[in-house]
Structures are given as C-alpha cells and as structure tokens.
Amino acid sequence: MRADSLIILDFETTGLSPDMGDRAIEVGAVRLENGDVVDKFQALMNPGFRVSSFIADYTGITNLMLADALSCEEVMHDFADFIQGSNLIAHNASFDKRFLDAELARIGRDYDGEFSCSLLVSRRVFQDAHSHKLGELVNYTRVESGGEFHRALYDAEMTAKVWLAMLEDIGERYGAFDLSFEQIKTLAKTPKKSVNTLLMNWANI
Template sequence: MEKFTAVILDFETTGLSPGYGDRAIEIGAVLIRNNQVVDRFQSLMNPGKRISGFIEDYTGITNEMLSKAPSAAHVMEQFASFIAGHNLVAHNASFDRRFLDAELSRIGRTRTREFACSMLAARRIYPDAPSHRLETLVSHLGLQTDGLFHRALADAEMTAQLWTAMIGEIKGTYRLKEVSFDLLQSLAGVAKRAVPAYLERVAVGQ
C-alpha cells in the first residue's frame, strides 16, 4: 500500500535558504496511510545560532525555547528514521526539500524518496481559489483548523487535510477508484487547462 502512504512535513526555519546559512528550528510531520493520520512527529531543534526578532514574532518560537531544545543533529537522526521508506509531501515543497536535504547532509544522511507539492497540485485541482497559500486554501475549503499557523506540526496537519481533500475531490469529480501519491505528484507537470482531460484518461484506465 506504499503508493497510498506519505509523510507530510513542514519546517520552521531561521530564513529562506540553507544556501545562505539558514537552519531549521522546528520540524512537524504526520504519516498518513489510506487517507488517515497514523503517526506524528514534532520537535524544536537547536540550530546552534540565535534567531532574529522577526522569526520569533513570525513563528512564536523564541531563542529561549531553542536554547532548551535538542540539537538539530539529534532531531534529524530521529526524523530520518520516521520518514524512511515513505513518500514525502509539503506545501511549497521546494522550500522544505531544500532544508530537509541540507539538514540530512549535516548528519551524513540522504533522502531516498521524492516529494510531491500540495501547492502545485492545489493550483490544478482548485484553480478558482483566491490564492494557493495554505491558510487561504484551508479557509476556502472549510478545513478544520485550530487557527495556528507558522508552527510546523499545525501546518503539517493542515496540509494533510488539504491532501486528503484533494484526493476526495478527484475521486468525486472524475470517478476514480484510487488516487495514489504518484498521481497527485504527476499533476505538477500537467498544464492547468489539461488537467480535466488528463484525469479523465486516468479514470478510463482504472
């Protein structure tokens, strides 16, 4: 059932790019199997450097909290085990992929599975949404939320809800029996106007 299993993850970070020295400060993730959350992972992670006042205000994560957090290396060893063997999903996946790869590299580990981007998929499944930012989609679709954004586990939970909502939307609209990780991943390479015909062909093939 691997094609119906994925780890949906989110990082909070010190900035926008590990290439400029930015680090992860929190990881949150949920493991979904057959559209059900079956496990969770969350931890602050001490990056070994202070974070800016802007990041403190944006995330609610403070330097004091990080000073008491386990090291990034320790957290990433645990997280590498959590994601082992699973497909990966993130909203704006290029961002989280860069940080995941950078933090894994620091401990001599590499990612073995590919990412799907829930934002790119949502652009094709919900083309008329006001925007495709996570919080906008959550509001637009009426998904359950505790109102907390920019904390890793909360964002991962909401992305998981979006992911399962998109699966339901595809099944309902195109009468597909199954919607796999590979299918949602493939939507990123399909032109928006071509998505209906593409999914109709998939339905016929099932």
C-alpha cells in the same frame, strides 16, 4: 505507493536559504496510511545561534524555547528514521526540500522516498481558489482548523487535511479514486488547461 499513504512535513527555519547559513528550528510531520493519520513527529531544534526577532514573531518560536531544545543534528537523525520508506509532501515543497536535504547532508543521512508539492497540486485541482496559500486553502476546503499557522506540526496537519480534500475532490468530480503517488507527481507538472483531460483519462482506466 498510494497518494493517501505518505508523510506530509513542514519546517520552520531561521530564514529562506540553507545556502546562506539558515537552519531549521522546528520540524513537524504527519504520517497518513490510506487517508488516516497514524503517526506524528514534532520537535524544536537548536540551530546553534540566536534567531532574529522577525522569525520569533513570525513563528512564535523564541530563543528561550530553543535554548533547551536538542541540536539540529540530534533531531534530524530521529527524523531521518521517521521518514524512511515513505513518499513525502510539503506545501511549497521546494522550500522544505532544500532544508530537509541540507540538514540531512550535514549528518550524512538521506531518504528513500520521493517528494512532491501540495501547492502545485492545489493550483491544478482548485483552479478557482482565490489563493493557494495554505491558510486560504484551509478556508476554501472548509476543513476543520483551530491552531497557529507557522508552527510546523500544525501546518503539516492542515496540509494533510487539504491534501485529503484534494484527493476526495478528484474522486467526486472525476471518479478517479486510489491514485498513486506517481500520478500525483504527474498532475503537479501538468499544464492547468490539460488537467481536466488527464483526470478524465485516469477515471476511464
């Protein structure tokens, strides 16, 4: 599977840990095929309890907005259908993967793609960036933006733009084009000092 053909997703949640009872309150995702956005998914979801004022301020998602939203279970059935057959990316993927796994486990669903992290990849590709937070990378890569961070679809869209900028940067600097998802997973785990050698080797294959 190509590294530019996958789904990039983002969750907004009631807190940091599903193990502590936190739930998803919004999911957004962008489907890329050969570097083009071909589909999107966005839905608020009602967790069954009120969100804190901190989370409401942080995300802009209020209890009033969630009152008429579908339940987590209903939304996640639809989202499970959406992601089948695709590899998955998120910025700080360990967070989003925890919530994806926890919400799908509640409804007895799973996914068949593999997961990787755009944050880890960005630390290797853009080693001179001041920060690897999503907002900072949007500025660093000068991708077009104009929305509210901490809303799921917007964050997924911005992650997709940064993701494609990283693949373009690798291609321009090393001549390594059409990377596979497996290569990206390898890159995400490669020590920073070894990244240059790795990418030069891929360019010569």
